[in-house]
Amino acid sequence: MSVHDQSQTDWDVIVVGSGAGAMTSAAIAADRGLSVLVVEKSDKFGGTSAISGGGIWIPNNHYFAAKGGKDSYDKALQYIMTAGGGRADETKVRAYLDHAPAMIKYLEDKSRVRYAVAEKYPDYYQHVPGSLPGGRSLDPELFDTSVLGDELENLRRPSPSTLLMGKISWTARDAHIAMARESGWRFKILWMMLRYKLDFKWRRKSKFDRRAGLGNSLVCALRASLLDRKVPLWLNTDFRDLVLDNGRVTGIKVVSKGRELTLNARRGVIIGAGGFEQNQTLREKYLPQPTKTSWSATPPGNNTGAALEAGMAAGAATDLLEWAWWSPTIPVVGEEKPRGIFAERAFPGSIVVNGLGKRFCNEAQGYLEFGDAMYKDREATGGKNVPAWCIFDAHFRFNYAMGPLMPGQIMPDSRLRKEWRNSVYWKADTLEELARQIDVDPAGLATTVKTVNEYARTGEDKDFGRGGNVFDRYYGDVNVKPNPCLAPIQKGPFYAMRMDAGDIGTKGGLLTDAHARVVRPDGSPIEGLYAIGNTSASVMGIAYPGAGATIGPAMTFGYIAAHHIADNT
The missing domain is CATH 3.90.700.10 (Succinate dehydrogenase/fumarate reductase flavoprotein, catalytic domain)
Structure with a gap:
């Protein structure tokens, strides 16, 4: 369950946020034998990942290779570095390409996360050398949410726009067949509607589909994996600041259940708390004008930049603050x-x-x-x-x-x-x-x-x-x-x-190195502090290489951060 005895204040690793990157890092840290706490500001788990497409962009993934697909490290490197507009750090890009395939293979083998390759989903920049017409984007399989039990009540539900008829879950592959009106699209939609309608037992319990798709599938699978590992997740726990001792981050300050708490992290703090798109003051300070929080497709009240401001106060460098993961919104x-x-x-x-x-x-x-x-x-x-x-x-x-x-x-x-x-x-x-x-x-x-x-x-x-x-x-x-x-x-x-x-999150944030450590302007790491996802400056520079190029790096650098903490602290 998400509500835990809050008498324990000392942990090996504290993870801030409960999106896909945050929960991946928590699962890996737990597997490495570390005690882990996940704290989430809102009353729902899943963050922006929960309302996303849930795809992850993973060059050289084993799913594509198993179907005879051809990809290469060098092609992917050329593609990212060219598309990144001179703002992508090759050292970090190489770290991503080195670890992303291993990350998803690990989750497939050791967790409840399940993906399939979207063979027809092309990279976004077909004119850039190294792009592929498909095979790098992975699409979550549907997930049976009944395994979550009462924890399902704490899930951030998807937007109606990501559901068939506003209520039926589907994969991105199914959505593509329907939207592109490929052969058999009407029968596929009819089958999905019948599957939902005939699930009488579940529909007596809930108006939602038993099966979760897209981003909801991913975060449900990760939450179930944390429950398997008995990793606590505290909801309604608002991150306020970092705790430092001689320049090293040793914990965080939060407000939970109306109480101010100091939580100690013996080995490290991993921040995967999203960007600053819901903070109007920060939007006006950094983003192009005009700009409004009400244009963002992310959950209101979350992603207000508290982690960014705390990191900057601790001496962190930043990058790409003028960029967002833009998307027009209605x-x-x-x-x-x-x-x-x-x-x-x-x-x-x-x-x-x-x-x-x-x-x-x-x-x-x-x-x-x-x-x-x-x-x-x-x-x-x-x-x-x-x-x-x-x-x-x-x-x-x-x-x-x-x-x-x-x-x-x-x-x-x-x-x-x-x-x-x-x-x-x-x-x-x-x-x-x-x-x-x-x-x-x-x-x-x-x-x-x-x-x-x-x-x-x-x-x-x-x-x-x-x-x-x-x-x-x-x-x-x-x-x-x-x-x-x-x-x-x-x-x-x-x-x-x-x-x-509009946007689906901000792109800039705390500058990190190839180990996901937050660094100062001189490149030295702030010991004990790691940042992933939209809390960190994107590894992709100014580009969006393909579907899943936000969540894929968040999960990969969460994987990298957890291993680095276990191996080096």
């Missing part, structure tokens, strides 16, 4: 946080324009690059890229999802919540009327739509190359020719949805 009335827009931008028949009515990037590109594009050319556009507007017609509305709007054939406008009109979506009989509703230049939008409609006919996006590579086409509709990511916008009524410059 605000949804009645939901605690906006929804990240990932796959939908590749569907044919929609475009994204700025306030001038003009496209400003390839809509189907990676979400980090899309978000970055919203902040570029601010002088030329007068800041008109923030917010941006997704525009589509009745044909798109009937066939495809966009954020909270399921396809009209499943969820017609008559079934949408009334308060969503003119807040989540706007609707008009003509493009000109729609443009006026959302304060977008009507002439600019008309010209853009006319141009894109011609691109849809020829199959070539001459402005931004949408649909011109295997990554773009991954979520395109395979039935649409000649380009699965392009279709005309011509059938009224027309729709618009606002996209903000």
Whole structure:
């Protein structure tokens, strides 16, 4: 259980946070014979990992090799270093490539974590040397949550957007088949719906699916693994500061159950407490403007940067603070946080324009690059890229999802919540009327739509190359020719949805070395202090190499940190 006797204050290792990286490090440390405590600020375990896709990007993984896939260390190194824009540290990149395959193999053999290779999921930068058209991203298998017992009540539940029909769990591989409308997609969806409906015994106990998928699958498997190891996890335990003795971190200060506690860590503290995206002051200090916590797709009230500030106060260096794991988000009335827009931008028949009515990037590109594009050319556009507007017609509305709007054939406008009109979506009989509703230049939008409609006919996006590579086409509709990511916008009524410059976490943080130790500006380690995940500056530099390039490094450097503590302290 998560509630434990808090009379014990001395541990070998204390882990701050309960996301995938944090729980991985706790499991490894326990396996190495160390006493471990995990503390979590919120009343739910799983962190941002729980509401993510749960994928991990692992070059040279054994799953891909077992299927005859070809990858190489040198190709992966070249790819990361080139994509990283000069901001990736080769020593740390090599540490990642050395240990990531061993980390996931260890968890497969020694824990409840189970993955499968997403063979068709391409690396995000297909133009960069060393990229692969698939095989490096791993997708969690479904996990039977009944094994968690009462602990299931403490799980951070996924966003409705990651569930089929808002309630049925699926894998990313299944979601791809359905979204890309590959052969048999309707039967697959029907089978998943029947599996859920016929699980009468479980549905009498819970409205949630017995099976967890994506990020929920991963954190449930890791939590079950910690329960197997009898590793305590204290919820509602807010990290406040580090305890130092002659420059060495010897523990942490927390507030738990209304009490201020000092917890001692004999061997080390591993911080996997997320970034600072929910701290408006820090956002305004470090991130591009404008910026709002309400645009972030991460859980409100968490990831407020306390670990970053404590590390800096202890003398830590930082890097990449001006970057986030950008993703456009759509605000949804009645939901605690906006929804990240990932796959939908590749569907044919929609475009994204700025306030001038003009496209400003390839809509189907990676979400980090899309978000970055919203902040570029601010002088030329007068800041008109923030917010941006997704525009589509009745044909798109009937066939495809966009954020909270399921396809009209499943969820017609008559079934949408009334308060969503003119807040989540706007609707008009003509493009000109729609443009006026959302304060977008009507002439600019008309010209853009006319141009894109011609691109849809020829199959070539001459402005931004949408649909011109295997990554773009991954979520395109395979039935649409000649380009699965392009279709005309011509059938009224027309729709618009606002996209903000959101994120799924900040990218910058405490600077660490190849052992995950937090370092000072001169490169010397702060003894006893380790940082992983979004608390640390990303090993990937300014890039997002592929699906799972956030959680994969968090888990890998958690694995590295736990072993380093066991071997060297």
